[in-house]
Amino acid sequence: MRKGASGPLLILFKDILMIEHNKRWILQWFLPVLIILTLFYLFPLLDAIRLSFTNARIGLANVKFSLSSYEAVLTDPDLPVVLRNTVIFVIFTVFCQLTLGLLVGLLLETHLKGMGLLKLAMITAWVVPGVIAGITWNLLYSSASWGVINNTLELFGAEKISFMTNPSWALVATIIANVWRGTGFSGIMQYGALRGIDPQLYEAASIDGAGSFRRFWGITLPMLKPMLMINLVLITISTVNTYDAIWALTKGGPGISTTVLSLQTYKSTFLRLNLGQGAVYAVLMILSSTIFTAIYLRMMKEENRG
Amino acid sequence: MKKFMSLISMLLLGGVLFGAGQQDAVPVDVDPVASATEAGTPGAPVQLRALIGSWNTMASSVESRKEYYEQAILAWAEEHPDVYVEIEGIPGGQTAQAMTKLITAAIAGNPHDFANIDSQWVGNFHEAGVLSPIDDYLTQEDKDQFFDFTKIVTVRDGKQYNLWAETGLLLYYYNTDYVKVAPRTWDDVFALNDTLKAEGIDKDAFLTQGKGAAAAFCLLPSYWAQGAVLFDAADNYRPVFGEGKNRDAMINSFSFIKELVDAGAMPSEMIGYDHNELEAEAKADNVASFIAGSWKQGGLDPEKWEYTSLPSMDGSKSNIYGGWTFGFLARDKKKLEESVNFVNAVYTSRDAMADRLPRHGYIPVRKDVFSAEAFKSPFYEVIYKELEVGRARPATSMYPEVESLIEEAMGKILSGSDVAETVDEMYSKVVRSYNAKN
Numbered sequence: 001m002r003k004g005a006s007g008p009l010l011i012l013f014k015d016i017l018m019i020e021h022n023k024r025w026i027l028q029w030f031l032p033v034l035i036i037l038t039l040f041y042l043f044p045l046l047d048a049i050r051l052s053f054t055n056a057r058i059g060l061a062n063v064k065f066s067l068s069s070y071e072a073v074l075t076d077p078d079l080p081v082v083l084r085n086t087v088i089f090v091i092f093t094v095f096c097q098l099t100l101g102l103l104v105g106l107l108l109e110t111h112l113k114g115m116g117l118l119k120l121a122m123i124t125a126w127v128v129p130g131v132i133a134g135i136t137w138n139l140l141y142s143s144a145s146w147g148v149i150n151n152t153l154e155l156f157g158a159e160k161i162s163f164m165t166n167p168s169w170a171l172v173a174t175i176i177a178n179v180w181r182g183t184g185f186s187g188i189m190q191y192g193a194l195r196g197i198d199p200q201l202y203e204a205a206s207i208d209g210a211g212s213f214r215r216f217w218g219i220t221l222p223m224l225k226p227m228l229m230i231n232l233v234l235i236t237i238s239t240v241n242t243y244d245a246i247w248a249l250t251k252g253g254p255g256i257s258t259t260v261l262s263l264q265t266y267k268s269t270f271l272r273l274n275l276g277q278g279a280v281y282a283v284l285m286i287l288s289s290t291i292f293t294a295i296y297l298r299m300m301k302e303e304n305r306g
Numbered sequence: 307m308k309k310f311m312s313l314i315s316m317l318l319l320g321g322v323l324f325g326a327g328q329q330d331a332v333p334v335d336v337d338p339v340a341s342a343t344e345a346g347t348p349g350a351p352v353q354l355r356a357l358i359g360s361w362n363t364m365a366s367s368v369e370s371r372k373e374y375y376e377q378a379i380l381a382w383a384e385e386h387p388d389v390y391v392e393i394e395g396i397p398g399g400q401t402a403q404a405m406t407k408l409i410t411a412a413i414a415g416n417p418h419d420f421a422n423i424d425s426q427w428v429g430n431f432h433e434a435g436v437l438s439p440i441d442d443y444l445t446q447e448d449k450d451q452f453f454d455f456t457k458i459v460t461v462r463d464g465k466q467y468n469l470w471a472e473t474g475l476l477l478y479y480y481n482t483d484y485v486k487v488a489p490r491t492w493d494d495v496f497a498l499n500d501t502l503k504a505e506g507i508d509k510d511a512f513l514t515q516g517k518g519a520a521a522a523f524c525l526l527p528s529y530w531a532q533g534a535v536l537f538d539a540a541d542n543y544r545p546v547f548g549e550g551k552n553r554d555a556m557i558n559s560f561s562f563i564k565e566l567v568d569a570g571a572m573p574s575e576m577i578g579y580d581h582n583e584l585e586a587e588a589k590a591d592n593v594a595s596f597i598a599g600s601w602k603q604g605g606l607d608p609e610k611w612e613y614t615s616l617p618s619m620d621g622s623k624s625n626i627y628g629g630w631t632f633g634f635l636a637r638d639k640k641k642l643e644e645s646v647n648f649v650n651a652v653y654t655s656r657d658a659m660a661d662r663l664p665r666h667g668y669i670p671v672r673k674d675v676f677s678a679e680a681f682k683s684p685f686y687e688v689i690y691k692e693l694e695v696g697r698a699r700p701a702t703s704m705y706p707e708v709e710s711l712i713e714e715a716m717g718k719i720l721s722g723s724d725v726a727e728t729v730d731e732m733y734s735k736v737v738r739s740y741n742a743k744n
Binding site (some may be wrong): 055057058059060061066068069072076077116142143144145146162164165167251252253254255256257262267270271272273276277278 | 397402403407409413423430431435518545573574575577578579583584586587590592705706707709710711713714715716717718720721723730735738739741742743
């Protein structure tokens with residue numbers, strides 16, 4: 001048994017020695033992934049940065065290098081509003097998706113009747129395309145005669161809520177729709193991590209007299225932390241990049257009250273045909289995603305040190 | 307070795323000559339085809355590539371439209387056995403993506419030979435210099451049949467580059483149970499609101515649209531009716547809507563919307579409404595009058611709903627025209643000629659429009675089409691007059707930016723922003739983009 005198990009390890013060890021012995025093999029193994037990363041990730045990224053330093057528009061043949069796109073975007077009075085919307089949208093969405101995802105994960109762990117259906121519902125919400133999610137929530141929020149929520153409110157004698165036309169409500173409505181869409185992913189991830197926790201730890205804690213809250217605080221949360229951090233990074237990046245659901249729901253309005261950086265990038269590029277300014281917004285998005293990720297990585301490192 | 311090389315050379319030469327001979331030959335015993343992706347005789351010497359809205363091809367889900375395209379394509383193919391068209395469809399709702407792809411391919415030198423181009427995108431294609439003039443393949447008599455508004459878009463520097471295929475415009479719809487006389491001026495609209503309120507009729511007096519492109523579509527006729535313009539066509543389409551009387555007209559147009567909301571004639575929810583929402587509100591009997599596309603007329607109860615031209619500040623008439631054109635990108639003369647022939651036969655000739663447009667509910671852009679039986683009705687009498695008073699969206703690449711900013715401005719103004727400041731901010735953004743472009 002010991003001999004059989006050591007066989008593959010021995011081969012792996014020999015392989016590592018081979019790599020050490022002849023480093024050109026490393027390049028060969030990595031070449032396909034390097035080509036894919038360069039073509040589909042690095043090149044578009046560098047091209048977006050190049051475009052941001054031009055006056056490029058869709059259909060403009062003579063593109064000039066200039067700082068005009070940066071000047072236009074950075075002095076735009078709408079930029080602070082768009083950045084504020086982005087921060088609010090990301091923070092609330094991430095917080096709610098993580099918290100509700102954890103609750104869903106814990107609920108699934110209870111193995112109560114109907115949990116299979118809950119899992120299916122969570123996954124369905126996650127796989128629904130953003131545009132469909134936006135349209136669905138539009139039908140729910142609408143103040144028109146078919147708006148489900150407002151008609152229900154009116155049925156009980158309450159006033160209609162201007163979900164889509166009041167700037168504050170519109171942002172709240174957008175966050176709720178996005179939380180609904182992303183909680184499934186977060187819940188499934190955390191459910192997977194919960195299932196990996198050794199039940200003996202809970203048994204030992206119970207024998208020592210720990211209550212449910214103590215067990216959650218002392219065992220579940222620390223064991224979930226690595227997954228929570230990964231979840232945090234993934235949810236943040238996907239939220240920063242969300243534009244399709246918002247576009248279908250509010251088109252970024254009323255005014256620009258639900259326009260976030262990703263949607264502003266889309267609007268500049270495909271509605272106003274201004275590639276240069278769209279690229280500047282894309283660069284801002286890259287910077288914001290990098291900042292969020294760097295903060296989380298630092299938190300993870302400190303956590304590991306602690 | 308020498309003999310072997312000679313043999314190879316002869317075979318190659320023979321092959322080339324054979325191939326060349328084959329290229330000019332019209333295929334014998336090959337039946338013409340008509341489908342969503344093909345038109346004409348497969349293997350024909352003139353091979354064309356076309357990009358057409360899938361709703362305007364045999365990919366349409368409506369049987370009567372499919373029937374038309376099949377019969378029109380086969381009739382054209384009988385007369386042009388030497389031409390084959392490979393058709394690529396534009397999926398519904400993907401105009402921006404399709405136009406972007408087309409113009410990028412055209413600049414790179416690999417465009418389709420002809421394409422459906424949204425009328426608001428034609429300016430981009432003009433500015434990119436990728437369209438070919440088609441005057442040699444049209445008669446003056448034919449050109450004169452197109453309404454004047456089309457020429458602002460399809461003609462540049464005296465040359466015609468596009469054929470406008472169909473359009474739609476705006477109408478003012480009113481419920482005769484609540485509106486006895488259609489308002490002609492903005493004052494009349496406010497008076498109607500007062501009357502409804504006095505009579506205790508709890509309906510929105512007047513609804514217009516604020517969602518997406520519909521916001522600009524519904525605002526601009528009231529702006530143009532004041533004699534204002536967005537761009538100076540004589541000065542390289544320089545934006546001028548923030549200057550002098552144009553600025554005043556823009557402020558007036560936005561203020562009218564704001565005052566309607568303030569007066570309770572229209573809910574602020576209008577910024578989430580487009581044509582479909584308004585039609586639904588009308589059918590739910592929540593509204594006394596509204597502005598929507600001409601294509602909505604068929605869906606309203608004719609016993610209750612009448613239609614007329616749009617009310618304006620002082621009663622002057624204006625309208626706005628959307629719709630699609632065909633642009634020609636081929637450089638080869640034969641291909642260009644055959645492209646124009648195909649478009650004329652299937653889409654833009656008098657007979658083609660008279661047969662095709664009623665099946666779609668589109669409005670014709672040729673005057674002679676209105677003498678066809680299908681267009682002899684009181685509805686089309688109104689439409690004909692409307693086609694003479696309005697404007698097409700300006701043929702400049704700056705227009706989409708204005709359109710997008712009008713929608714944003716409407717939301718800002720109804721959320722409490724100052725009208726004049728919002729208009730000035732919008733103008734300075736467009737001017738900055740214009741200066742950067744030039």
